[in-house]
Amino acid sequence: MSNDIQNALSSAIFKILKPLARVMLHHGMAYGSFAELARKAFVDESLEQLRRSGKRSSISSVAAMTGLTRKEASRLAALDIDTGLNSDRRYNRAVRVITGWTVDPRFLDSEGQPGVLPMQGDHSFELLVKKYSGDVPVAAMLSALESSGTVVSDDRGVQLLERAYLPTQTPAASINILGNDVAEIITSIDHNLIHKRAARVFQRKVSNGSISASALEEFKQLSNRKSQELLEDYHAWLTAHEIHSDIPTDSTESARYVSVGIYYYDDTIHEDPRS
Structure with missing residues (x-):
């Protein structure tokens, strides 16, 4: 891998890890716990890549790919993680x-x-x-x-009262959204990085670095309203194309998972609201 790619990847990973570290520190997760999860993720993804490539999923191959010892790779492969x-x-x-x-x-x-x-x-x-x-x-x-x-x-x-379900009173469910939604957007970006244009999925955002601070609340309300309307349109379409187990279908049909996510960000979000 070229130095340019390595540098760009290091920068991108660090940007991802900063807010993730903020979440972990806020909820009392120590670095050791994170490091164990990171090693487990490397082992599991190595096994997945070996399976997808048709190669034998051996612990020796995983150790070679990850730099872990075979003993450690074997232990982590057997480690059960609650995926929620x-x-x-x-x-x-x-x-x-x-x-x-x-x-x-x-x-x-x-x-x-x-x-x-x-x-x-x-x-x-x-x-x-x-x-x-x-x-x-x-x-x-x-x-x-x-x-x-x-x-x-x-x-x-x-x-x-609310047209969207946000489990704000159940912290575990809210944190579970972090895992699901961030994993999906990273997977989509990874897909687009390694596939040609015709096979890429939709991945866009609109941003502007010169917005008046007094206009933020108005835009936030506008984006909330229009985003909710769009998501409801998507849901109606998806519901109309569901496969129901009690309705006979063509034997070639299979149920697949699909999602489209919309998020809002401005540079005041990470600030202390007390300041």
């Missing part, structure tokens, strides 16, 4: 419920907005949850949405 799959499922199902509420005509009011839903019966919260959350119990879903401030329930029914 259960949290992923709960988060994804909550998102599906909220988005179904915003696009499914059965749960909209006369003005096309998410309606206040009775707990049971036609056009109810119970029906919404059964339609969009799989096997998650209605009470459990209501509790999760209430604790995150996404809905409120009273004698009138269940009312949607």
